[in-house]
Every structure is written in structure tokens, then in C-alpha cells.
Amino acid sequence: MKRVWWILALPLALVVAAVGMLVVPNPLGAKVLAEAKYRGLVAYTPDEAVTIAYTRCSGCHGAEKMLKYCARCGPPFIVVTQSMKKYVELTNQKHETVRPFSDSEAVAITQAWNGLIGNWEAGWGEKNLRRLLQGDVALTRLLETPADARPIELALKNKSAPGSYPE
Ligand code: HEC
Numbered sequence: 747m748k749r750v751w752w753i754l755a756l757p758l759a760l761v762v763a764a765v766g767m768l769v770v771p772n773p774l775g776a777k778v779l780a781e782a783k784y785r786g787l788v789a790y791t792p793d794e795a796v797t798i799a800y801t802r803c804s805g806c807h808g809a810e811k812m813l814k815y816c817a818r819c820g821p822p823f824i825v826v827t828q829s830m831k832k833y834v835e836l837t838n839q840k841h842e843t844v845r846p847f848s849d850s851e852a853v854a855i856t857q858a859w860n861g862l863i864g865n866w867e868a869g870w871g872e873k874n875l876r877r878l879l880q881g882d883v884a885l886t887r888l889l890e891t892p893a894d895a896r897p898i899e900l901a902l903k904n905k906s907a908p909g910s911y912p913e
Pocket residue numbers: 802803804805806807811812815819820826827830831833834837844855859
């Protein structure tokens with residue numbers, strides 16, 4: 747009888763422990779959740795998107811690069827993100843120095859800078875942008891999503907980044 751009890755209780759205890767790890771704040775749970783977001787299993791909130799936009803994009807150059815970027819400076823952020831993602835892949839070829847940008851990060855980060863600084867995709871033409879995205883599936887899908895159907899960008903629409911000149 748005792749053994750039966752254990753057989754029943756153990757899986758239950760494991761489930762409770764797994765759920766507990768995610769629900770109760772703790773370092774390991776936070777890591778698991780961050781990884782789930784990196785892999786696109788759980789969505790980034792707008793706040794988190796802003797945080798990763800600053801942290802992940804300021805590894806090689808300062809945040810000024812983004813804050814001073816503008817519609818006259820070059821292609822919209824969706825293209826910038828794609829080229830930075832590619833650049834990281836190239837620099838990692840010999841040995842990994844920067845963690846590659848995941849699709850969900852690229853999509854969240856693009857929306858964050860679009861929201862905080864500006865989105866000038868409309869002026870560039872979808873066909874042209876599609877070509878500049880070089881077949882990046884996740885970012886092309888974002889390109890096809892109207893700005894008001896992009897949850898992070900929408901939430902940040904009326905915000906702006908300190909030090910930037912939103913247009
Ligand atoms: C692995 C290093 C690295 C990371 C990470 C990185 N960049 Fe860059 N970035 C560069 C380099 C190198 C340049 C070009 C040289 C320069 O202008 O300093 C550049 C240039 C830029 C420019 C200027 C482009 C122009 O036309 O003036 C912008 C804007 C920019 N990055 C935004 C971003 C954004 C947004 C992210 C995050 C998605 C990011 N960077 C992440 C290395 C990086």
C-alpha cells in the first residue's frame with residue numbers, strides 16, 4: 747500500500763515542484779522563463795522588450811546608436827535588427843562572442859525601437875523592405891503585420907526613449 751502511495755504521489759510532487767518553480771519568484775525559475783521567451787514559447791511583455799532592446803543592442807556600441815538613429819539616417823529598425831542579427835552570426839563564426847539574436851528577440855526588439863524612436867517602414871515600400879530582410883522569416887512576418895496589430899509596438903506608441911528625437 748505504501749508503495750502505491752509513493753507511485754501516485756511522486757509525479758504529483760514533481761508537477762507541483764515544476765509549477766512552483768515558475769510561479770514562485772526564484773533565480774532558476776526566472777532563467778527558465780527567460781529561456782522560454784528567448785525561444786518564443788512565451789511572449790515578451792512591452793517592458794521586457796524595452797529591457798532586452800537596451801541590453802542586447804548595447805553590447806557592441808552604446809545606446810546612442812539607436813537613440814540618434816532616424817528616418818534620414820537609413821532603413822527602418824526592422825532592417826537594422828536583421829543586419830545586426832546577421833552581423834552577430836558572422837562574428838560568431840570562429841567562436842561565439844555574443845549570443846545570437848533569436849527570432850522572438852528580433853521581433854520584440856524591432857517593435858521596441860519602432861515604438862520608442864520611430865517606424866518609417868511605410869516610406870520604404872514593402873517590396874523593397876522584403877528584399878532588404880534577406881529572407882528572414884520572423885522579421886518578414888512582422889513586416890506583414892500592420893503596426894496596430896503588433897502588441898509591443900502598440901503598447902509603446904506614445905512613449906519615447908530619453909535622449910532620442912522621435913519623429
Ligand atoms: C555584435 C555587435 C553588435 C550588436 C550586438 C549590435 N550592433 Fe549595431 N552595430 C554594430 C557595428 C559593428 C555597427 C557599424 C559600425 C558602427 O557604426 O559603429 C553597428 C551599427 C549600428 C547602427 C548604425 C547604422 C547606421 O546606418 O548608422 C545602428 C542604428 C545599430 N547598430 C543598431 C543596433 C541595434 C538596434 C541592435 C540590436 C538589435 C544592435 N545594433 C546590436 C555592432 C553591433
